Amino acid sequence: MDQLEIGIFIAKKRKEKNFTQAQLAEKLSVSNKTISKWETGKCMPDYGIIQSLCKELEITLPELIDGEETEPDSIRIYDDNQVLDLIKRIQNLENQKVSLYGIILMTMGIALFAVHFSIGGSDVRDFFSGLLFGLSIGEMLVGAFVTAIGFSRQK
Numbered sequence: 001m002d003q004l005e006i007g008i009f010i011a012k013k014r015k016e017k018n019f020t021q022a023q024l025a026e027k028l029s030v031s032n033k034t035i036s037k038w039e040t041g042k043c044m045p046d047y048g049i050i051q052s053l054c055k056e057l058e059i060t061l062p063e064l065i066d067g068e069e070t071e072p073d074s075i076r077i078y079d080d081n082q083v084l085d086l087i088k089r090i091q092n093l094e095n096q097k098v099s100l101y102g103i104i105l106m107t108m109g110i111a112l113f114a115v116h117f118s119i120g121g122s123d124v125r126d127f128f129s130g131l132l133f134g135l136s137i138g139e140m141l142v143g144a145f146v147t148a149i150g151f152s153r154q155k
Contacts, residue, residue, distance in 0.1 A: 004041035005067030011039040102147030109140030
């Protein structure tokens with residue numbers, strides 16, 4: 001399952017059907033930039049839209065995942081529902097990873113915030129104390145933002 005191969009396959013099938021990116025995007029209720037990202041291998045279609053994509057391009061799910069047309073006499077080793085479930089799980093894990101990064105950033109921000117109280121006493125130390133304070137606040141804000149994005153993507 002190579003993203004670039006899948007993207008090239010989507011572009012090939014779209015062109016065979018004489019669809020523009022905008023036309024396919026309209027049929028799938030996504031933006032044409034999303035189609036472009038799929039075709040260049042920058043991201044994969046969301047699991048909720050894969051079946052619609054296969055229907056519009058008149059391909060099977062295994063063909064999409066393999067990035068090539070299957071031979072008529074080939075044997076399928078996986079079920080469509082299994083593949084969709086696997087893709088859903090992978091996307092959920094990716095979103096959880098984003099949330100984890102945010103939580104780690106917030107934790108590091110809190111640690112820096114605690115450290116900034118232990119530094120002080122001279123001009124240089126006060127400077128570093130203030131620097132650590134600013135970094136800790138920034139890190140906590142970025143961590144909260146990243147965590148919120150991760151949790152908002154989870155369904």
